[in-house]
Amino acid sequence: MKKLIECRHLTCAYGNAVVVKDVDLSVTSGEFVGVVGPSGSGKTTLLKAILKAIPPTHGHIDHSEGLRLAYVPQVETVDWNFPVTVTEVVVMTQSRHKWWPHITSKERADTELVLERLGLAGLGGRHIRELSGGQQQRVFIARALFHQPDLLVLDEPTSGVDVRTRHEMMHLLADLNEGGMSILLTTHDLNGLAAHLPRLVCLNTSVIADGTPNEVLTPEVLERTYGAPMEVLIHGGMPVVLEHGADEVSRRLSRRNAS
Amino acid sequence: MIICLGFDILEPYHFAFFRNGLVVATIAGALCGVLGVFVVLRGMSYIGHGLSHAVFGGAAASAVMGLNYFVGAGVWGVWSGVLIGRIARRRIIGADAAIGVVTTASFALGLALLNRYGQAKKSIEAVLFGSVLGVRTGDIIAVAVVTVVVIAVVVVAYRKMVFATFDPEVAEVTGVQVQWIEALLMVMLSLTILVTMRVIGTLLISALLVIPASVARMTTNSIARMLWVSPAIGAASGFLGMNVAYHLDTSVSATIILVSAVMFAVVYGATGVRGRVRISGLHHV
Known part of the structure; x- marks a missing residue:
């Protein structure tokens, strides 16, 4: 590989x-x-x-x-009020080589393909704020995929x-x-x-x-990584991480409510 | 003759000074309207005020040293703009603080130079309010040339400018030279202030960089449409403001600002909650 x-x-x-x-x-x-x-x-x-x-x-x-690398930033860093439509966001990664402001018909067609692939068909003309949380995430993945990354x-x-x-x-x-x-x-x-x-x-x-x-x-690796003790259970063959201390907090709170 | 409400609305057009002032105010309105879109979306609404103060420092220094105004103030303004961009990029202090530091220092230096070597009071008034009555053909040509250059640059670099404004980090990763785009915007702003400051003053420049773009933002969710609406509002404010100022015998700068502020209020009322949501993301409006 x-x-x-x-x-x-x-x-x-x-x-x-x-x-x-x-x-x-x-x-x-x-x-x-x-x-x-x-x-x-x-x-x-x-x-x-x-x-x-x-x-x-x-x-x-x-x-x-x-x-070819494509980067999808944290959605929390995005300015959802910025005046751009879904299509305008998706074609942004082509900016480097474009010297004409208009989105070409080929770009529109390619955008539609990517949007369709991500379940966003027909939303190209929407403002980015007018989408659900999941759709907003996918728009930025669509923009990354439009760049055809490796x-x-x-x-x-x-x-x-x-x-x-x-x-x-x-x-x-x-x-x-x-x-x-x-x-x-x-x-x-x-x-x-x-x-x-x-x-x-x-x-x-x-x-x-x-x-x-x-x-x-594993508890050992997680403690070295997070600096806090953690417990690991195996559920359905998969590890499930439990934080130590959470049970202590709930005991304290229930004692307080009981008294 | 067209008589309206007891006014002869064509009367001022008999005077060359009015016609020249009208042309400059209208073109300057459109020019500031175009750049204002990027200024407002970047949350740098204070930049017009700041940069015009910085250019004042350059103008004062060039006057004291006997240099040409355009050379001295131009180099100074562009340098200040680039410096603001560089300081803001380091992110230890934000763009607003960077603008505050660089431009007030520059303004103070200009003031000190004029105190020491020239007539400070007269120059400061001219800087704040400009002098549309003293517009020369050279001023009209300078404003027109900068407008053509700015429009050409915005058309050619439109996509990069939008990407670098919306998402500078990802733009950089995809190969857009964000630093160059930001420097280019600063240079265009400095040039705009340079050619319009003597005529319309810093107060009006600041207003024209913010109000038309904010009005445009309330009317549309598309940056491309904002780039049409904002210069149209700016030009209309300049044109109407000049005419109203003549008939009411009020300050040209103040009247143009008031006309654009009225447009803002009307659109704010007309677009209702939708418009308010749209400008809620803009800083300093």
Whole structure:
């Protein structure tokens, strides 16, 4: 399998603050990789370094020749009031080579195909605010796919969405991966998303573990990653992560209500 | 002669100074309307006010040093604009603070230079309110040339400008030179202020960069349509404001601002909740 990206001893810092340290990571064609870790663990910085949006202070990032990357940002960072329609958002990734403002009929046709593939057929003329949460997510995936990427990079695709949207998103990403798309994403969501992925990377400035969910979602690795004790149960062959302390909180609250 | 409400509405057109002022005010309205769309959507509504203060610093310095106004103020204004962009990009302080720091410092320097070497009071009044009565052919040509250049740039770089405004991070990743686009916008703004400041003053520039674009935003959900509506509102404000100012014998700048503010109020009322939702995402409106 062809290596799409390879990070070797990658270190990134903002001023004196080292955010990502000595990371070795590669993604090969057809893989579906999730990066998990607590807030501030360097997940987004790692993605940005891979996208070459920020330069590493040490180490290297190699892209395979002619690699096309597409990035889907967190929906929470999007200005939903911005005056653009769905079609205008989708064709944005073609901006680099376009010197004429009008969207061509070919672009419109291509956009319709991508929208149809993502279950957004007929919504091209809608303003982005006039969509449901799940549809809004998919518009940004449509924009990424319009770029015809080899590797789809998503930052927290299920953050701030409801359970139904998260399910839709997981199925959509699984469909894309089955169709041959390589995917790299970050997530906070251990049980809802990470446990379902074929490969996980636990990050806390450095890589703590890299492997299948059953290999890396262990109490020992999770404590090193999150700095807090966690319990792992196996349910239907899949790991389910429980936070320690949650039961203690509920005991305290029920005692208080009883008294 | 057309007589309306006791006014001869064609009377001012007999005067060359009025015709010249009218042409500049109308074109400047359209020009600020085009750039205002990007200014407002970027949440940089204060930039017009700020940059015109910065250009004042350059104008003062060039007057003191005996340099040509356009060269001195132009270089200074463009440099200030690019500097604001650079400081804002570092994200330690936001664009609003960057504008505040760079432009007030520049204005203060201009003021100090004029205190020391020239007539400060007269120049400050001219900067704030401009002088439409003193419009020369050179001013009309300068405003027209900058307008043509700005329209050409916006047409050619439209998609990149929209992408860099909406989603700079992803634009950068997909190969759009966001820094260059931002610098280009700053240069266009500086040039606009440079050619219009002496004529219409900083107050009016600030208003024309914000109000027409905000009105346009309330009427449409499409940035492409905003780029038609906003200059039309700006030009109409300039044209109507000049005429009203003549007949009511009021300040041209103040009247143009009031005309555009009335348009804002009318559209705000007419579009109701829909319009209010649309401008709720705009900063500083």
